Amino acid sequence: MTDPQRPGSDRPAAGIDRRNASARRGLFITFEGPEGSGKSTQLKLLGKRLRGSNHAVLETAEPGGTPIGVQIRRVLLDAKNQELSPTAELLLMFAARAQNVDQWILPALASGKIVLCDRFTDSTLVYQGTGRGLGAEIVYEVDRIACRGLIPDLTLVIDIDVETGLARARRRNERSIDPETRIDDQSVEFHRTIRDAYHRLAEDEPRRVHLIDGSRPENTVSEDVMAQVIALLATPG
Ligand SMILES: Nc1ncnc2c1ncn2[C@@H]1O[C@H](COP(=O)(O)OP(=O)(O)OP(=O)(O)O)[C@@H](O)[C@H]1O
Numbered sequence: 001m002t003d004p005q006r007p008g009s010d011r012p013a014a015g016i017d018r019r020n021a022s023a024r025r026g027l028f029i030t031f032e033g034p035e036g037s038g039k040s041t042q043l044k045l046l047g048k049r050l051r052g053s054n055h056a057v058l059e060t061a062e063p064g065g066t067p068i069g070v071q072i073r074r075v076l077l078d079a080k081n082q083e084l085s086p087t088a089e090l091l092l093m094f095a096a097r098a099q100n101v102d103q104w105i106l107p108a109l110a111s112g113k114i115v116l117c118d119r120f121t122d123s124t125l126v127y128q129g130t131g132r133g134l135g136a137e138i139v140y141e142v143d144r145i146a147c148r149g150l151i152p153d154l155t156l157v158i159d160i161d162v163e164t165g166l167a168r169a170r171r172r173n174e175r176s177i178d179p180e181t182r183i184d185d186q187s188v189e190f191h192r193t194i195r196d197a198y199h200r201l202a203e204d205e206p207r208r209v210h211l212i213d214g215s216r217p218e219n220t221v222s223e224d225v226m227a228q229v230i231a232l233l234a235t236p237g
């Protein structure tokens with residue numbers, strides 16, 4: 001469900017102007033979706049295309065992004081940390097996010113850049129709010145403190161069926177030396193809940209959140225991503 005109290009959602013709280021909330025001139029685009037759907041691949045392709053059209057772009061990722069965020073990310077994704085409590089996980093996610101918002105994202109937006117972020121608050125809403133059962137309210141409560149009203153202008157959910165996404169992510173992780181597999185190791189049922197929650201988010205916030213079928217070849221997916229971004233760029237600020 002969309003939280004009617006959440007500034008910047010499709011049903012914003014009265015009197016809150018989403019652009020003034022962060023006093024920004026650039027555009028904030030986030031990539032979301034289940035594990036292995038192709039978010040990072042599409043973010044990089046979009047960054048390349050936008051730079052090719054002379055846009056100033058900042059690419060960042062969550063959890064992580066800043067050097068401090070990268071240290072927090074190690075704790076969150078380390079397969080050894082199975083005992084991490086849901087509330088601690090939530091606060092660590094937002095600690096990394098607050099650092100990213102303050103250090104990189106808001107300054108980049110203020111200077112007119114297009115900021116591309118690999119996961120943002122919607123991930124926390126879906127994974128911790130729904131997946132871990134903490135509920136949306138607590139996620140939005142911490143979001144208000146950590147992100148200070150920053151809501152993406154456009155959120156692209158790269159969608160994939162759970163089995164295909166997990167198989168892609170596992171193949172990629174086998175080639176990597178980093179044991180960032182704690183969340184990938186959750187049950188298939190958990191990942192189905194996550195995918196369903198993304199579908200509901202797209203239904204609840206149709207202006208901001210768009211589902212893109214990630215099962216097709218990378219370049220085909222990228223065309224759909226670009227079409228959404230072109231539409232956003234053509235929208236009067
Ligand atoms: N459209 C595609 N078709 C086939 N393989 C793809 C496609 N897009 C990405 N891949 C491959 O699937 C793997 C996962 O892609 P990627 O890392 O971009 O996904 P992700 O959504 O960022 O994953 P994670 O949720 O783990 O961050 C990579 O090895 C990537 O090369």
Ligand SMILES: [Mg+2]
Nearest residue numbers: 039040041118
């Ligand atoms: Mg990724």
